[in-house]
Amino acid sequence: MKVIIIEDEKPSARRLGRMLSNLNIEAQAMLHSVKESVEWFRTNEHPDLILLDIQLSDGLSFEIFEEVTVNSAIIFTTAYDEYALKAFKLNSIDYLLKPIDDDELEIAIDKFKSNQPEKHDLMVDINQIKKLLVNPLEREYKRRFTIKVGQHLRVVDTDDIECFYSDHKATYCHTNQGKNYLMDFSLEQLDDKLDPLKFYRVNRKFLIQMNAITDIISYTNSRLQIKLNHYKEQEIIVSRERVKEFKNWLE
The missing domain is CATH 2.40.50.1020 (LytTr DNA-binding domain)
Incomplete structure (x- = not known):
């Protein structure tokens, strides 16, 4: 299984890489920005799975998918739980809430392995998630x-x-x-x-x-x-x- 990590904080990326190694999975690449990720996807075979942070150093990671078509499954690694939970649930997308726990990572990886869809079905509804993330005021909240x-x-x-x-x-x-x-x-x-x-x-x-x-x-x-x-x-x-x-x- 080919996995890459997209995370702007290098210590967090290395920590996640070590956690994957403990599961006998080696990260194919560690990318830290939208620009770097776009360039990588244009010149490399796309992985089976992306561990994706939402907020990168040069913008939201969704901007990657506006530049290139990526046919990979995604597990979000995010601190934006208060924005994103509804979007994730609606799209049946897995996510890992920072700080990431070893057991939760293993469960998410096992879930991906046991439910791998066809390659052309791997992409999620990024636009729907992006809308809920960047336009939180459009939602109704408990008063x-x-x-x-x-x-x-x-x-x-x-x-x-x-x-x-x-x-x-x-x-x-x-x-x-x-x-x-x-x-x-x-x-x-x-x-x-x-x-x-x-x-x-x-x-x-x-x-x-x-x-x-x-x-x-x-x-x-x-x-x-x-x-x-x-x-x-x-x-x-x-x-x-x-x-x-x-x-x-x-x-």
Whole structure:
């Protein structure tokens, strides 16, 4: 099986390459920009599978497919979960959320191997995904949640929620009033329901609201620590692989 990696951050690309090696798969190439990728596809036999980051150093990776026709399967490697989950699900596309986990990579590769389509069917609906990624304002997002509290129902506006977090396989929201409520949704489901201009998933355990941030502190291993208005129960750390996208989101 021929695989290439398209990832603008070279340390992340090398790490992904090592993870593939552990699965006895050698990356045929590691590409880091739209321009480099277009040139490579024009002069090389296309692979069976592309591990593709969405945001590259010189633009969105979708621009590659505007220049060349690529008949390869794609597994997205992305920090854009809050934008992309709906598009991925609609197109039955696999994706790996950064920071990539070894077990999740193995599952995605095994899934590809067991469901390989015909070569001419490998391309996905890139235009549909691109539309949802670059035009998030066209989508409708949750403005409030109805939450069961004992025998009662409480309506909580999303603007009143500082963060969503997972704890012991359950998902909770933390409000501006310092209250924690059990949610009926997983963090993955909430990613698809919340406005990405307001909420960002900083790691596997936390979705935070921008307006709730009171401080951002440099942390060990090039990570960031987030302080919120009222939530104090656990440290909130932006994983190193998401620091760049987090800063872009803040802007």
